[in-house]
Amino acid sequence: MNEQAKMGLEADAKQQPDFSVLLFNVGENQNREAFANIFQHFAPRVKSYMLKLGGVDEIAEELAQQTLLQVWRKAQQFDPGKAAASTWIFRIARNIRIDVLRKQKHFFDDDFDMAEIEDEQEDAEVTINREQKNRYVAIALAELPQDQAQIIRMSFYDGLSHGEIAKQLEIPLGTVKSRIRLAFGRLRESLYLKSGEMA
Amino acid sequence: MSIHHHLSDTTLGAFTAGTLIESISLVVASHISLCPDCRKRRDQLENIGGLQLLHAEPEGMSADALQKVMIKLGKQDQPLASHSTNDSIPSLFEGPTSPVGKPDIPQPLRAYVPDRLEDVEWKSMAPGIKYFAISGLETSGGTLSLLKIAPGVNIPEHGHQGIELTQVLKGSFSDEIGRFGVGDIADLDSDIEHQPIADTNEACICLIATEAPLKFAGLMPRLVQYFSGM
Numbered sequence: 001m002n003e004q005a006k007m008g009l010e011a012d013a014k015q016q017p018d019f020s021v022l023l024f025n026v027g028e029n030q031n032r033e034a035f036a037n038i039f040q041h042f043a044p045r046v047k048s049y050m051l052k053l054g055g056v057d058e059i060a061e062e063l064a065q066q067t068l069l070q071v072w073r074k075a076q077q078f079d080p081g082k083a084a085a086s087t088w089i090f091r092i093a094r095n096i097r098i099d100v101l102r103k104q105k106h107f108f109d110d111d112f113d114m115a116e117i118e119d120e121q122e123d124a125e126v127t128i129n130r131e132q133k134n135r136y137v138a139i140a141l142a143e144l145p146q147d148q149a150q151i152i153r154m155s156f157y158d159g160l161s162h163g164e165i166a167k168q169l170e171i172p173l174g175t176v177k178s179r180i181r182l183a184f185g186r187l188r189e190s191l192y193l194k195s196g197e198m199a
Numbered sequence: 200m201s202i203h204h205h206l207s208d209t210t211l212g213a214f215t216a217g218t219l220i221e222s223i224s225l226v227v228a229s230h231i232s233l234c235p236d237c238r239k240r241r242d243q244l245e246n247i248g249g250l251q252l253l254h255a256e257p258e259g260m261s262a263d264a265l266q267k268v269m270i271k272l273g274k275q276d277q278p279l280a281s282h283s284t285n286d287s288i289p290s291l292f293e294g295p296t297s298p299v300g301k302p303d304i305p306q307p308l309r310a311y312v313p314d315r316l317e318d319v320e321w322k323s324m325a326p327g328i329k330y331f332a333i334s335g336l337e338t339s340g341g342t343l344s345l346l347k348i349a350p351g352v353n354i355p356e357h358g359h360q361g362i363e364l365t366q367v368l369k370g371s372f373s374d375e376i377g378r379f380g381v382g383d384i385a386d387l388d389s390d391i392e393h394q395p396i397a398d399t400n401e402a403c404i405c406l407i408a409t410e411a412p413l414k415f416a417g418l419m420p421r422l423v424q425y426f427s428g429m
Contacts, residue, residue: 032269039265044257051258061261065268072272083242087249094217094248107221107228107307137246138254157251161218162209163361177209177388184208188243 016041019085020131027075035072038085043068046093052158053101063100067093084134097159133191140190148183151176202234204376204383208244210362211237215244221336222343222408226364228307229406230384303368303381308406311335312345316369316404319345327352341409348372348403353396361410363387365395370403372396 017037025034047064051057070092078088095108144152154160154168162180166173206214206227213219214227231237303316311333313319321329327349336343341361345368348354365385372379374393379385387393397403 032272035272036265036269039268042252043260043264043268045252045255047260048255048258049252060258061264064260065264069268069271072268084246084249086253087242087246090249090252091245093252098217107224134246134250137243138250141247141250152247153251155212155218156216156248157255159216159218162213164218180209180212184212184244187247191243 018131019089020080023071023075023078023085023088024080026072027078035075038071038089039068042071042089046089049093049157050097053097063096067096070096080130082130084130086134087130101159136191137187140187143190144183144186148179148186151179152183155180200233200382202236202382204379204385205234206230206237206240206384207386207388208240209388210364210386211241212244212247215241215248220339220341220410222333222338222341223362223364223410225307225311225333225336225343226366226384226406226408229305230364230366230382232305232307233382234384303404305366305368319347321347328354338408339410341411343408344406346405346407348395348397348405350397350400350402353394356392356394363409364407366406368404368406370397370401371399372403372405373398 019038019041022031022034022037025031026038043064046067047060050060050063050067053060053063067089071089074092078085083091091108141149141152151165151169154165155162160168162176163173166176169176210219210223210227214224219227231241304312312331319331321331324330324346329347331345331347333343333345346365348370363385364387365379367379367381367383369381371381372395374385374395376385376393378398379395385393385395
C-alpha cells in the first residue's frame with residue numbers, strides 16, 4: 001500500500017469514534033446514545049456479513065439486530081484492555097452465524113474470555129489500548145498482497161473453509177494454506193514491530 | 200503442565216473464522232483451554248475478523264431497525280446468564296465446575312465423555328489399542344474419538360487426507376515429529392506420515408479428530424490388517 005493510502009487509513013481511524021470507549025460506556029452506564037453510535041456503524045456491516053449466509057435480506061437484518069442486542073446485553077463483560085471493540089463484536093456475530101448456519105455448537109466462550117483465568121505472564125504491551133494496536137493490524141492488513149488479502153477475506157468474512165476457498169479459486173489447498181500462513185506472518189510481524197516502536 | 204506442541208496458524212485461523220467442522224473445533228477448543236500461548240495467538244487472529252467487520256461495505260438496515268432494538272433494550276437490562284444462545288454449551292474458561300472428577304478432561308470436552316477417564320467404556324480396536332467414539336457432533340465423514348494406547352504399543356504408520364488433530368489427555372506418545380505429553384497437540388497436515396508410539400509405562404489417552412477418512416482403507420481396517428498380520 002502506498003503512503004497516501006496508509007495516511008488515508010490513519011485519518012479514517014481518527015475520524016471514527018473510539019468504539020472501545022463507546023462500548024465501555026454501554027457496559028458501565030447502559031448509555032443508549034453510545035449504543036446508538038455503535039449500532040449505526042456496526043449493524044449495517046454485521047448485516048452484510050450475515051448476508052453471506054445465503055442472501056436473504058430479512059434474515060440478515062434480523063441477525064444483525066440480534067447481534068447488536070447481544071452487544072448491549074454483554075457489554076458489561078467487555079474489557080478494553082483485552083480486546084478491541086471490533087474484535088469483540090466480531091466474536092458475537094461469528095458465534096451467532098455459526099449457531100444459525102450449522103445448528104452447530106460453536107465452542108467459543110460466551111463470556112468472551114473476559115472471565116478467563118489470567119494468563120501467567122501478561123506482558124506490558126497488554127496495557128496499551130487494543131484499539132491502538134488494532135490500527136497497526138489494519139494497516140498491515142491493507143498492505144497485504146492482493147492474493148493473500150483475498151483469501152483472508154474469504155475465510156474471515158465470507159466464512160468459507162480452506163477447502164471451499166481452494167475450490168472457488170481453483171488453486172490447490174496447499175496454496176491456500178501457505179498464503180494464509182504468509183499473511184498471518186506479516187500481520188504478526190507488523191504488530192510486533194509497531195508495538196516495539198511504541199514501547 | 201508445560202506445553203511444547205501447538206496448533207498451526209492455519210488451523211487456528213480457520214477456528215477463529217468459524218469455518219472448522221464441529222469435531223475439529225472441539226479438539227482445538229480443548230487445547231486452547233489449556234494453552235495460554237495458543238489463546239494469545241487466537242486473540243491476535245480474531246482481530247483480523249474484527250477489522251474485516253469494521254471496514255466492511257455496509258448493507259442498508261430498515262429505517263426502524265435501531266428503534267426496534269432500542270425498545271428491546273429496556274426489557275433486558277438485567278445481566279443475562281452467560282449461556283444465552285446455547286444453554287448446553289459449557290463455557291471454555293469458566294473454571295472447574297465440578298470439584299471432583301474430570302481433572303484430566305479439558306472443559307470443552309466434558310459434555311461428551313464420562314466424568315472420569317477411568318469410567319470410559321472402551322471398545323477394542325486392535326491389540327493394545329482401544330477407542331471410545333464421541334457422538335453428538337458433526338464430523339463430515341471424519342472421526343472423533345478417544346484413543347487409549349497401551350504402553351509400548353504403536354499405531355501403524357499412516358497418512359491422512361485432511362487435518363488430523365491429536366490432543367494428549369494422559370500419558371505421552373512419540374512419533375517422527377517429537378514427544379507429546381499432556382496438553383500437547385499434534386496438528387498434522389495431509390502430507391505427513393507418522394507412527395505414534397505410547398512411550399512410557401503408562402497408557403496414553405488422546406482425543407483425536409480427523410477431517411476425512413484416513414488414506415487407503417481407513418485407520419480401523421488398516422489397524423486390524425496390520426495387527427492380524429503380525
